[in-house]
Amino acid sequence: MTSIPSLRRMARMAMAAVTASMLLATMAATASAEQTTPALGDTITLTAGGSNSLNGPDFRVARLAGFTIDGTAVTVAVEPAAKDAVIASLPGKDDGAGVADDYREATDGDPITWLARQGDAKDSPAWRIFAERMAATDLIAGTAPTTGTPTTGDDGTISKVVFDGLTPGLYMLIDANTAAEGTTKSSPILVGTAITGATPPIGNADGTVEVKNQRLAIDKSIIEDGGQTQTADRSVGDTVDYRIATQIPDTSKYANDADNPYMFRVEDTLSKGQRFNDDLTVESSADGTAWTPVPSDAWTAETSSPADGTVATVITIDLSSWTYTQGRNGMAGGAVRISYSATLTDDAVIDGAGNTNGVTLTYSNDPATNQTGRITPPDTRVYTHGFRFTKTGSDGTTPLKGATFTLYAGEGFTDADKYRRADKPDMDVTATSGDDGVVAFTGLAAGTYWVKETGVPDGYRDLDVRFKVTIDADHGSAARIRFDRVASLGDSLVKPSGDGSTLIVANVEHLTQLPLTGSVGTTMFVVAALLLAAGGIILALISKRQRNALD
Template identity: 30%
Template sequence: PGATLANTSGQYATLVSVDSTNVNANIKGSLPTVDKKVQVNGNGADTADAKIGDTLTFTLTSTIPDMSAYDTYTFNFKDTLSKGLTYGDITSVTVEGVDAPLVKDTDYTVTTTTAAAGNTLLTVGMTDFKNKQQTNAGKKITVTYTATLNENAVVGGAGNVNSATIQYSNDPSSTGTGESEPDKVRVFTYGFTVDKYTGDNYNDAATRLAGAEFTLTAKGDTSAIKFVQVNAGSATEDAVYRVAKAGETAGTTTTITTPANGKVVFQGLKNGEYTLTETKAPAGYNKLASAIGVKVNGSNDGTDTTNATVNITYNNDNNDTTYDQTASNGVIPVQNKSGAILPGTGGMGTIAFTVIGVLVIALGVAWTLKRKNA
């Protein structure tokens, strides 16, 4: 048995074992557990959504056990961060009802190691725990730390699963330890695909267009999101761009370009509304008259074996409130129509041609009237 949690009534469940003629009554109390949460809008949750580069705050909460039967007591928070999360720092370790937070390297130590699979193993070990915390038995103890969603994050699917346990002393007569059941949280990030085509019908046989350039901006922001090209794409492969991490500069771009197969994948987005703007049309085609509004809405049931449900909706006029079309399998078809592009006009296309035509006609009429009046 491990140390029990403090019980204000002084009553614990008892487990009686009968051995021959001897009867042993063993006190059996609750063993240490851990509750892991990710902070969402100031509240703890089992799931969260984020874009690559976002920093998230996690909390690990347990209850200080009754250690009176022990001379010394091991009590460690052990956390496994998925490959898609980069550990940041411990922001606080606090005990319920105690004003002053615990002090690193005095009250606790922090160690991190990287596993072969790329996971980060974080251990927050309590120092001289019985002597310092026995008087606080029964109170909550909470570790708060930060981590950043990185380029290795799983997009959609079952999310980025992270688990925590408590390692604790489980035998007053030895240095043996036990470990609690893990408690897990999941962090999700999402994406969608743009399929650039021309023609009256959108189907597999439609002609795909290379060389269309786009920017993506979160609604309400003035600067386009920075991306890193993961795959340039080809006639048979989609181009893939992921959101750049905070502070990442090498190889980043705000311009997303369609490859020969016309398909480009945007990865690493959180739930929300976005503006997709075509900044340059393929040669010989007219640029879209307006931006496209895109809404990303992913949800999940909090289990680590169930894939997220991701609903991508959009409109063709960047309407702020109405997204009246659903992207099948997360794919948004974007049509370009061919048009007359005058050399040297900077891509003004049919508009420039029409203006020049009107001017020529006007000059011709003026010249005819002048001759008649002469």
């Protein structure tokens, strides 16, 4: 057993592959009259940092070295069963760890003591290399998981796990839990049981370590009026601006080579009815406020074919290499966002479940193996609507084919008031009745529209039929439609149902077939009244002349 002569504060292993605190560096203090006898604890407590939650209570707990008290000194000695694995994991002079010479058992004594002399654990690459190698040994892989005692909140999150009844010493703990969605497994942990009463005190030697399981999230949103939303109304031909946002993880503990490639890949799926506009950009920000474009050669994007909206389109954005580099170079915890647009096409779903856009992030979540996890947030949905009515003959029941109607966005019914699709600004939007007399306008956002009959079948009268349509969106089901008359010569032919939800538009071959209601009926009564009044005046004049003649 070897006494370590000085304190190096190996209390924290806050570097690649070592998540938490490490007790060790030097475990003894020089004796003095004021010193007390140290006490050794037998527990290790893992706590979740910040708002994080531990993945679970199961860890592989392997003792690498033992602590003992010799008077006022704390000494350390490698665990015999772990000795070969510990020696095999030590860094050498050719590993770029600042080690002057390779470890020699015959002359260098205890391997853990030798490692402590290679530098402060907080800053030393020697400890990083040791932790990475040790975590990959058969000794650790063959250690059965131990279930600690968890402290669980009402929401199911685990804030603390305690392992008690341990033999005092230095331990490696490996997360044996399945990473929860949106989290990564904790990195290999080197931590010692508590030492109290040492003078001077051994920094942070309290047997407690904060485990920082990284929590990732990915959000998908529609950009509208400068804000973000999950649902939106659009007309066919309109552009929809999409944004994907996620975080840059800490990748310092991960490998990235042919055997263990690091992965950070976004897969975005546009439903049928949305045409990708091939305008994808990627930006990053250290603080979420100042955004910088990520060079296009730092990521790749592949799009399924065809991407014209006739089928679903899958866009795969691979940010693995860029994220791995940024996560090791000070950008961990920063933000990355992906932006692009799509155009709603004639293949869009009308009402119902809407036109979806889903995204999935696939990311490396285990530093030991680079196995991957997936996060899939709720889909965004774009809704579009439509309305239909029936064109009939004068009887109001016989379907009339060949009547054409034009859609307007304004009630003035001028050319400037005509509704135009965003992608076809020079084309009128019209619909013509078929054999069943049905006229349908589809692919419209919620709002108010006006309709005018602009073409009548042969033999029928053009009576300037007009009406108003209001579309009230009810996302997830059919929109509510209301038809209302607009004053015109033929408004008596516009026959909405009692609640205005359905409509029949009739037509006549002769004016005498017009119903005596509406504007035409009113006009006819006015004309008749005027004619009667005029007739009365004429009769009165004739009678007066006759009386004058008799006189």
